[in-house]
Amino acid sequence: MTGRRIVSISLPRLAIESWLSRAAKRGDDWPETVPLALSVPGTHGPVIHAVNRAAEEAGARIGARAVDSRAICPALRIEQAEPEQDAARLARLAFWARRWGPWSTPDGDDGILIDTTGTAHLFGGEAAMLARIQAHFARAGLTAKLALAPTRGTAWALARFGPERAICTDPLPALAPLPVAGLRLSDETQLLLRRLGLKTIGDLAAIPRLSLMRRFARADAQDNPLIRLDQALGRAAEPLDAPEPAPEFAAEARLAEPVVDPSDWLPELLERLCAQLAAADRGCRRLCLSVFRIDGERRDIRVSMAAPTREAAHLLRLFDGRLERLDPGYGFDLIRLAAEAVEPLTAAQPGLDGAAPSGLALARLVDRLAARFGPTAISRPLPHESHIPERAEIPGPPLAAIPAPPARADRPIRLLSPAEEIRVLYVIPEGPPAQFIWRRQTLRVARHAGPERIAPEWWRDRPGTRLRDYFRIEDDTGLRLWIYREGLIHDGRGGAPRWFLHGIFA
Template sequence: MTERRIVSIWLPRLAIENWQRRNADWPEDLPLALATAGTHGQIVHDLNRAAMESGVSKMSRIVDMKTICPALKISDADHIGDTKWLARLALWARRWGPWSTPDGTDGLLIDTSGADHLFGGEPAMLIDIQDRFASAGCSTRLAIAPTRGAAWGLARFGSERAISKTDPLPYVAPLPVAALRLDPQTLLLLRRLGIRTISDLVAVPRLALMRRFGRANLAENPLLRLDQMLGRRPEPMASPEPPPRYLVETRLADPVMDPSDWLPGMIKDLCDQLAAQAQGCRQLRLSIFRVDGVGCDVTARTAAPTREAGHLLRLFDGKLENIDPGFGFDVFRLTAEAVEPLNAAQPGLDGEDTEGLALARLIDRLTARFGADAISRPLSYESHIPERSQILGAPVSDAPAPLARADRPLRLLTPPEEIRVLYAIPEGPPGAFIWRHQTLRVAKHAGPERIAPEWWHDRSGTRLRDYFRIEDPTGLRLWIYREGLIHDGRGAAPRWFLHGIFA
């Protein structure tokens, strides 16, 4: 079994670097502080190097820092924007492992178990992570360990790019107790007790500590935090989404401006993976990563499971041209997010695909061109009245096809069009009638099919219908009905309507 390896990435200057990323024209020698609300007024949330060299410090009151540095400029901290930027960096960091997640407000976690050999080992992987974050304008401190707690503590209080092996205790023992992720009140109490490092905490009898902290919550209990750090107590890492089963990734040594040249080969490789497991794709996601840390996703959905590379490639037509390349793309990832069983199918004797498959591909191309909400199919609805038996429902990729009746036309007129009968046949359809200024004669007919009103929907005076399928001498097949019966007490003479046209 592969040993668990967690990389902790600390971004100590996340807020100011995110502000500088959005305000690239700000002079580097002009002191700047980001302000946030404090107990006694605004305090310094983060600051640039010019402000740091001028004596400004974090968590100090703004009014006091203005006294020390009169040239200090103040801007409001954007906590929401920083959180969004951290989430985007967590997605971008998945190039080093499929599981990654933000850690607090200034850190990231990546589960790289079994992946370090792709980068030349753990030391080389940490150097690669730090260099790429630096290229994206982010200062980092890194550490890798078998537990989340050990990696967190080493990243913030250990040596540069610290690496902890199977037993983390020898590596974390010299660290201060602040590496245990405890609240300030607990840290102050430990210092008053003379416990300053993790080795000091380990040397204290456990029973004595349990008497003092046994009922404290996680952030106030150094024993629970120590057990998590040493791997004695599990601490799962919640990744925002499960890892994909079918994935193809392309990494480029040099950035490119257009991913189109690599997409056909990636789709073919993904279809080969699906074919090996007798699966078909229902949703594809192309993730494109820029060298500056910005990523974007392009999604394509299908109406039926498929693994035909040419058809899937056409679904991305026109979707890649408007993506801002920035300084270029260097990683492409294609994922089959929704799959279904799909056995091999034999084409027809003429070599063509079946009619249902051709319709599904047409729906896919229309959906890709106009959007999933622009195309829908009718859904079956429980009603005897023909115009109520179907409603427009979900997008075609989600909705099951309604069951078609052979004795009813697929095309209905909305609303039904009244026809003028020239002469009628008792208990049967008219012998001839006028519709749209043309006279039609009935050569053949079948029926009637009687449909009564739905008393829970219709008004009390609604009349029943007798439907007939008729055909004129030219082969035109129509669906007509008589509304009402003679002497039914619900109106005058019955009226005739044309409701549908057979193909």
């Protein structure tokens, strides 16, 4: 038996309580004295999926046909269940429950599992932690029954059939008096065990295994009482579906009273997180600020960086204007800041004037622009395999890890799209025009360099596409342009050559 500690939370009234909560938000209040049931489609008509306490006292039972339940209780109100919304809320609650442990996951349709190994001392011990968990769920309007045990199976059984807030260290004595339903078996298998006189888990554990192995040899592993018993006792491993791993670098603030604005705690959280990153020579590329509301909801704000960094002042600026978008509800009492993407980052030597290393200024500018206007509002050029200038680069995300293509000295940074045709007044033989008109301006060429011939891509361009001769020119005012001649005289691919202005040098 390992030292693992698992908390199982049973939410037996999740469906009805979540439905009532959504109805209240729509302005539809249901008195507790009115019998209410939720139904789902069944083989022979709608069946009862969930009931409130008034309907339960009136005789309505989960799994019964809706028409039979209404015959027993004529005052019963039946509404359509919303299992998809219930599942979505359970997933949010499971993620919200990570305040008590680094790992949590939904367990079926009405339960949550939390791995609290090594965390109970942060909450005053295991008993105090269970009481706090139950109080938080009650504050969120949910009835919760929970238990803590070394294995998932034992915790599941105690949470549903054991005493209130049970704490177990030795599974077998705790499971012995519980019914065989505590082993998570199907109704058919439970009925078969009861017919054999095995009503409790203790009765099942006392039976010689050989005889039971013969009877359940063909049973599925999820419905084999011997396998389930071994899993509950810790004799057999039970794989758990793990969500994403807990962040390696995180800082959090637990608040004594709910608040609605995390701004006052964010600088300290960033300092602590950056100190962790510095100790490991790491920098973050993506941060997630999470606030856990007291009603069981969680809100996240994510920011991304163009280059890994651990400068707290720069990271703080990325949250400017974004905290106001948080919906605090009735307030939140836990704030967590986690580095979701980290990369190696060694210390950089600043310049003699104290300035940051070259290259960081552009990355920080991209960070601020993306944080304010969104990551899709700006882009950066990415290299593309083509020798045609307008195809040699494609727009990419500004925070891409692919480095930007190096700038060529003989190519302008700014290209016109599409290239603009110019009207030539006089042309130097085999050279650029000596004078031309562009945008109603007459420009006279003072200097030129070229030509640079670029042939069409025959595997992509249509037949008849003409080659280009590019020239770098400068007029008498110092304006430097990139122009090209499309086609040659008597090349058999059209009439006279045409001239275009394609780029402007800085």
